[in-house]
Amino acid sequence: MSEARYAVGIDLGTTHCVMAAVDLIASDRDEVVEGIEAIPQLTAPGSVEERTLLPSFLYLPHPDELRAEDRILPWGEPQPFVVGELARAMGGRTPIRLVASAKSWLCHPGVDRRAAILPVEAPEEVARVSPLQASMRYLEHLRAAWDDRHPDAPLADQDVVLTVPASFDPAARELTAEAAAAAGLSHLVLLEEPQAALYHWILASQGGWRKQVRVGDIILVIDLGGGTADFSLIAVTERDGSLELVRVAVGDHILLGGDNMDLALAHAVRAKLAEQGVQLDPWQLQALTHGCRAAKETLLGDATVETVPVVVPSRGSRLIGGTLRTELTRAEVTQNLVEGFFPVVAAAARPASRARAALTKIGLPYAQDAAMTRHLAAFLGRQVGATRDLEGFAGRLPEAATFLHPTAVLFNGGVFKAPSLLARTLEVLNGWLQDEHAPPARLLEGADLDLAVARGAAYYGYVRRGRGVRIRGGTARAYYVGVESAMPAVPGMEPPIEALCIAPFGMEEGTSAALPPQEVGLVVGEPVRFRFFGSSVRRADHVGTVLERWMPDEVEELEEIEATLPTEERQSGEVVPVRLHAAVTEVGTLRLEAVPRIGTETWKVEFDVRGEG
Amino acid sequence: MSDSSRSFFARLILALRAFNRTLRDRAFADGVARLEQGELPERAAAVAVAEAKPPLREPPPDSALQLLALLQREGRLIDFLEENVGAYSDAEIGGAARVVHEGCHKVLHEYLRLEPARTEAEGARLTLAAGFDAATVRLTGNVVGQPPFTGTLMHRGWRVTEIKLPKLAEGHDVRVLAPAEVEL
Numbered sequence: 001m002s003e004a005r006y007a008v009g010i011d012l013g014t015t016h017c018v019m020a021a022v023d024l025i026a027s028d029r030d031e032v033v034e035g036i037e038a039i040p041q042l043t044a045p046g047s048v049e050e051r052t053l054l055p056s057f058l059y060l061p062h063p064d065e066l067r068a069e070d071r072i073l074p075w076g077e078p079q080p081f082v083v084g085e086l087a088r089a090m091g092g093r094t095p096i097r098l099v100a101s102a103k104s105w106l107c108h109p110g111v112d113r114r115a116a117i118l119p120v121e122a123p124e125e126v127a128r129v130s131p132l133q134a135s136m137r138y139l140e141h142l143r144a145a146w147d148d149r150h151p152d153a154p155l156a157d158q159d160v161v162l163t164v165p166a167s168f169d170p171a172a173r174e175l176t177a178e179a180a181a182a183a184g185l186s187h188l189v190l191l192e193e194p195q196a197a198l199y200h201w202i203l204a205s206q207g208g209w210r211k212q213v214r215v216g217d218i219i220l221v222i223d224l225g226g227g228t229a230d231f232s233l234i235a236v237t238e239r240d241g242s243l244e245l246v247r248v249a250v251g252d253h254i255l256l257g258g259d260n261m262d263l264a265l266a267h268a269v270r271a272k273l274a275e276q277g278v279q280l281d282p283w284q285l286q287a288l289t290h291g292c293r294a295a296k297e298t299l300l301g302d303a304t305v306e307t308v309p310v311v312v313p314s315r316g317s318r319l320i321g322g323t324l325r326t327e328l329t330r331a332e333v334t335q336n337l338v339e340g341f342f343p344v345v346a347a348a349a350r351p352a353s354r355a356r357a358a359l360t361k362i363g364l365p366y367a368q369d370a371a372m373t374r375h376l377a378a379f380l381g382r383q384v385g386a387t388r389d390l391e392g393f394a395g396r397l398p399e400a401a402t403f404l405h406p407t408a409v410l411f412n413g414g415v416f417k418a419p420s421l422l423a424r425t426l427e428v429l430n431g432w433l434q435d436e437h438a439p440p441a442r443l444l445e446g447a448d449l450d451l452a453v454a455r456g457a458a459y460y461g462y463v464r465r466g467r468g469v470r471i472r473g474g475t476a477r478a479y480y481v482g483v484e485s486a487m488p489a490v491p492g493m494e495p496p497i498e499a500l501c502i503a504p505f506g507m508e509e510g511t512s513a514a515l516p517p518q519e520v521g522l523v524v525g526e527p528v529r530f531r532f533f534g535s536s537v538r539r540a541d542h543v544g545t546v547l548e549r550w551m552p553d554e555v556e557e558l559e560e561i562e563a564t565l566p567t568e569e570r571q572s573g574e575v576v577p578v579r580l581h582a583a584v585t586e587v588g589t590l591r592l593e594a595v596p597r598i599g600t601e602t603w604k605v606e607f608d609v610r611g612e613g
Numbered sequence: 614m615s616d617s618s619r620s621f622f623a624r625l626i627l628a629l630r631a632f633n634r635t636l637r638d639r640a641f642a643d644g645v646a647r648l649e650q651g652e653l654p655e656r657a658a659a660v661a662v663a664e665a666k667p668p669l670r671e672p673p674p675d676s677a678l679q680l681l682a683l684l685q686r687e688g689r690l691i692d693f694l695e696e697n698v699g700a701y702s703d704a705e706i707g708g709a710a711r712v713v714h715e716g717c718h719k720v721l722h723e724y725l726r727l728e729p730a731r732t733e734a735e736g737a738r739l740t741l742a743a744g745f746d747a748a749t750v751r752l753t754g755n756v757v758g759q760p761p762f763t764g765t766l767m768h769r770g771w772r773v774t775e776i777k778l779p780k781l782a783e784g785h786d787v788r789v790l791a792p793a794e795v796e797l
Contacts, residue, residue, distance in 0.1 A: 044686065045792075046785030047679075072782045093794070294715075313712045315794075319692040320701050325708035 004187065005153045007461025008037075009161045009196070010142060011454040012135065012176070014103045014227030015259060016053040018454035019142050021158075022462040029467060030207035034458055036451055039145045041084030045070035051085060052451065054141065058099040058134050059087035060119075060126055075148045083141045092286045096122050102134035104227055104255055104364050106179075107165075107172035109559050112610040120363070132179055139183035159464070160185045161457040165230045166192035166250035166476060169534065169558050170590035171607035177589050189509070190588035191460050193453050194221035194232035195247060195471050197412035200456030202469065204446045210243055212444065213408065216396055218248075218387065220406035220441065222376070222425065223453075224413040229254040229372060231379045233404065234471060237392050247473030248390065249383040249404075250536060252556075254375055256367040258415040261337055264370070265292040265328065268336050269310060273326055280312070284324070287312045295328040296337065300418035306330050341372050342424045347381065347403050347432035349374045373428045380404050380432075382537055382553060389539060401436055410444040412452055474506040478541050479590065480555065481580055482531030483520060499533050499555060501545040503582035503590065512583040515595060516544040519579050522594055522603075525572035527564045529608065530580075534558050543582075563594045563605040580605065632744070639668050678787040679778050683724065685791045688716025724778055730770025737766050 005025060011018040019037040026033040038050035045066055059082040061071075071078035082090065091098025099118045106113055108131075116128040129137070139162075146155040162185070164176050173190055180188050191199075198221055202209045213219070217236040223229070231251035237244045266289040270280055280288060288310065295308035307327045314322020351369035369375070380403035387393040387404065397405060409426060416422045422443075430440040448455065463470055480499035503513045522528050535541070535555045547555065565576060578594040581602070585591050592605035635642045684690040693713045698706055721727065730749050733739055741750060743760040749770065752762065781787065 040780075043779055044682075046782035047779040048782070049779040069782045069784045074780070309708075309711060311708050311711050313689055313709075317692045318696060319689050319712065320696050320698065320705055320709040323705075323709045323712060325711075 004157060004159045006150075007159045007161065007458050007464075008146065008155060009163070009191075009454045009457025009459070009461060010139070011163050011193070011196070011457065012103065012138060013056055013225055013453075014101050014257065016055045016226065017138050017142060018053060018451055019146065020451065020454040020458040022458045024159075024462060024465070027462060027467070032203060032459065032462060034203070034455060034462075036455065037146065037149070039084070039142065040074050040148070041141070041145075042071065042073065042082055042086035043084075044086060044089070046072070048072075048074060049085075054084045054138065054145075055088040056100070056102065056138055057087040057091055058083055058102070058129065058137050059090045059094075060097045060099070060122070060129070061090070062097070073144070075144045081137065083137055093283060095119075095282065097126055099129060099134045101227055101364060102131050102138070105131035106135055106175050107168055107253060108364060109171075110365070113171075113175055114609060132175055132182075135176065135179040136182050139180055139185065143183055143185065156184050156186050158187065159461045160188050161191050161196075161461045162188060163191050163193045163196045163453050163457050165228055165253065166194050166232045166247075167228075167230055167253035169253070170479070171559050171609050174589045174607055175609060177587050188587050189461075189464070191457050192230075192232065192247070192250065192476075193225075194223045194230055194250070194412070195234070196453040196456035196460065197221055197223055197447070198234060198245070198410060198456065198471065199460045199463070200448060200452035201410055201444055201446055203456065203459040204448070213243065215243065215392060217407045218404065219245075219408045219410060219444065220380075220429075221410045221412065222416075224372065224411075224415040225257050226259045226414065227255065227257040229256045229367075229375060231376065233383060233386055233406065234473075235387055235390055235393065237390065243469070245469060245471040246390065247471050247476065249379075249386040250476040251375070251379040252536075254367045255364055256341075256370060256372065256375070258413070260366070260370065261341055261415065262289050262293045262296070264336050264340060265289075265296055265333065268332055269326055269328060273324065278324060280324075281315075283315055284312050292328060296333055297418060299328065299330055299333045300337075300420045303420075338420065338424055341370050342421055342428065343371050343373055344424075344428055344431065345371065345373050345377060347377050347435065349377045350381075351375050351378055373425065376425075376429070377403070377432070380406070385537065385539075398436065398438075401438075403432065403436075405433055405436065405438040406441045407439070408442045408444050411447055412449060414450055416447075416449055472508070474508040474511075475503065475584060475590070476505070477534040477536050478505040478538050479503040479558075479582060480533040480535070480547065481520070481561065482533065483518070483546075496548075497531065499547040499550065500580075501541045501543055501547070502580045502592070503584075504542050505535075505539045507582070507584045509584050509588050510586045513581065514543045515579045515581055517579075518544065518546070519577040519597070521575045522563055522565050522578050524565045524570045524574045524576060525567040527562050529560045529562045532558045532561045532607075560608045561592060561605050562608050563603055565594070565603055578603075629744075636748075637667070675781070675787050676778055678790065679781065680720075680724070682787065682790045683720045683778075684717050686716075687720045688713045688718075690717055691790060724776065725773050726775035727771055728774055730772045731766055733766050733769070735766050735769055738763060739766055 006021045007024055009020045019039060020034060021037055023033040036052050038052060039054045040048050040050050041054055043049045046069065061082060068078045071082060096119060105118060111117055113131045116130050118129055118131060118134060122128055143155045162176065162180055164173055177188060177190060205212065213236045215236055215238045219234045221232045221234065232247055233249040235246045235248050237246055266285060269288060269292060270285060273280065291310040291312060295310050298308045299305055307329045309325060309327045312324040313319060316322055351371060351374040353368065383404045384401060387397065411422050426443060433440055478501055480501050482497045483500050484497060500516060500518055502516055507513060533555050537554055576596055578596050581593045581595050583591045593602040594605055595602050631645060635645050689712055693709060741760060741762045
């Protein structure tokens with residue numbers, strides 16, 4: 001193994017990927033030599049350009065659709081698929097062959113993530129891919145792009161930090177790590193995206209961050225990307241006289257992002273056109289969405305503009321005759337975006353929840369409630385006790401507080417390029433704080449909304465080598481397996497289930513949990529499944545804690561886990577008592593093992609990602 | 614220091630002539646380069662220089678076609694120019710012009726780095742010293758006498774400082790500016 005020359009950060013986003021690198025040899029303490037890596041990609045058939053963003057789209061062309069020479073990249077043989085800008089452009093015209101939002105599918109518990117299911121709408125003859133394969137394709141492209149530019153320092157030999165949403169469950173993290181391993185990234189660690197954004201803020205401050213925060217601060221990171229909303233809380237503490245950062249809480253997985261906002265505007269304008277008797281085809285709707293995005297940015301960026309024209313070009317060559325012209329007004333943007341996604345609500349507001357109904361139709365589980373501010377209120381309310389046991393934080397939060405009071409906010413994600421959306425979010429938050437007589441939260445400046453996550457990830461790869469402050473915190477959930485209660489069975493009723501804690505909150509990378517005293521039975525030669533739970537609020541539970549009941553908001557059911565004992569040296573059907581052992585790998589994934597009472601061998605317990613649960 | 618007997622003005626005129634011809638005539642420029650490096654040209658070589666045809670090159674059409682394809686793809690420029698604008702009202706043309714303007718502007722700024730040839734405001738008076746670059750500044754009107762010339766800047770001019778077009782695959786047919794689209 002050769003020594004890494006670079007720490008490479010990869011933001012594998014829902015809508016686009018970014019890659020950044022820190023030169024480990026040239027950097028020294030706060031003098032960090034870093035930058036964004038350009039990604040060559042097809043932008044038109046036969047035409048390759050370097051871009052900073054690689055759109056996370058995979059297009060599966062018909063064999064007669066694109067000549068092999070028009071798919072050629074600066075490296076190697078043409079592939080039978082297209083990734084990036086051209087994939088997005090072709091998918092706009094032929095959506096049945098386009099794979100989009102692979103990352104959201106990767107954490108969709110209702111589907112088999114290893115099965116070739118994408119694109120969902122594709123006809124029979126299209127060779128579909130799995131969400132895992134699609135993620136692999138993007139990583140392979142990034143790896144090839146890197147290796148092409150750095151022939152002396154192949155990516156497989158570099159320290160790679162791959163970001164995942166803080167809300168990703170253990171199964172989705174493991175799938176992400178699996179995709180990276182399959183793409184040949186061997187020195188890998190995972191990092192939560194909001195943490196990466198904060199690392200970027202530290203990097204951008206060039207050592208000045210220590211003057212901008214103080215002990216007792218609670219930093220709220222709001223990361224609103226193209227497809228997901230992700231919240232994290234990071235506390236500023238002190239150890240041995242120097243400032244420390246501890247990530248104390250992460251939010252739930254919310255499929256709600258900038259793309260939903262642009263689409264909402266486009267539908268509003270389409271409805272307006274429909275009133276005038278104009279119907280749009282899907283191609284025109286896409287052009288309209290594009291136009292609305294640009295118009296929205298103008299309206300939200302300049303308070304003096306009242307209307308912005310939006311034109312939808314004709315599809316045929318008659319441009320002047322066939323072009324539709326409409327306009328987007330400030331009132332429409334305010335009503336649809338500001339009031340629709342960022343309404344002024346009380347701190348006690350909660351999002352309308354999705355009923356846990358059977359998944360009758362395959363599709364992504366988008367957030368039922370589009371109001372970001374309600375999701376934020378729910379997050380801060382649920383995490384009111386996040387700093388209760390943190391050293392130095394006792395008594396900082398008033399007894400009567402109904403939500404955790406952040407003292408500073410860092411915004412990330414393309415949505416906040418619109419200053420008024422950022423201002424609205426801050427206004428709502430500060431309104432809640434004022435109602436509880438708390439000082440307003442400060443805005444942490446210096447964000448680089450599209451590129452911060454990749455750059456922060458690369459910087460994390462650098463500080464991991466002991467050359468800067470690290471955010472501590474470990475796992476953001478405690479994990480439990482469901483065991484049948486010892487209560488006498490009541491005929492006709494499912495036996496009540498108890499949750500046995502096997503991994504406590506805050507496990508650091510590369511550490512193991514204790515073995516629980518309780519045993520469970522595994523049947524030799526048969527897969528045995530257990531219900532699996534996580535809690536982002538139960539910080540005090542330790543290994544072996546048994547919960548007999550819990551509040552619905554407190555413990556969340558995850559996908560089942562499954563263990564199969566091989567039949568060697570044992571009789572099929574025999575029941576072997578085992579204890580379930582949890583560890584967090586160096587990569588940052590949760591590993592579960594079944595440890596029998598006697599003997600030294602252990603068996604891996606798998607996350608069930610087949611979506612049957 | 615030169616010990617030549619030529620006067621300063623004679624040398625100046627020679628320098629300007631040599632300057633102009635060096636720019637226009639490649640072979641001559643090669644000779645000047647050799648002279649400047651201390652080589653004395655042989656007589657035969659000098660004759661060859663004198664007999665060389667003024668070289669006019671034919672630029673390869675690829676990048677022109679590539680740029681046109683980009684302007685069409687992003688800004689529908691060819692659709693727009695090939696349409697009969699006489700048949701439409703100004704409002705209709707204006708709507709389409711937004712598409713063209715937005716897209717072509719994007720192409721112009723994505724693939725080229727542009728800057729004005731002169732940084733002064735248009736309408737400003739400026740003076741051109743002897744030896745100004747006639748390719749960057751064009752003199753118009755009452756063009757007589759010797760530099761320095763003083764005049765009014767009518768147009769700032771444009772200059773490309775950087776051009777970066779997409780790389781093309783071998784065998785990619787640049788003559789297809791926009792493929793026909795057939796929806797199945």
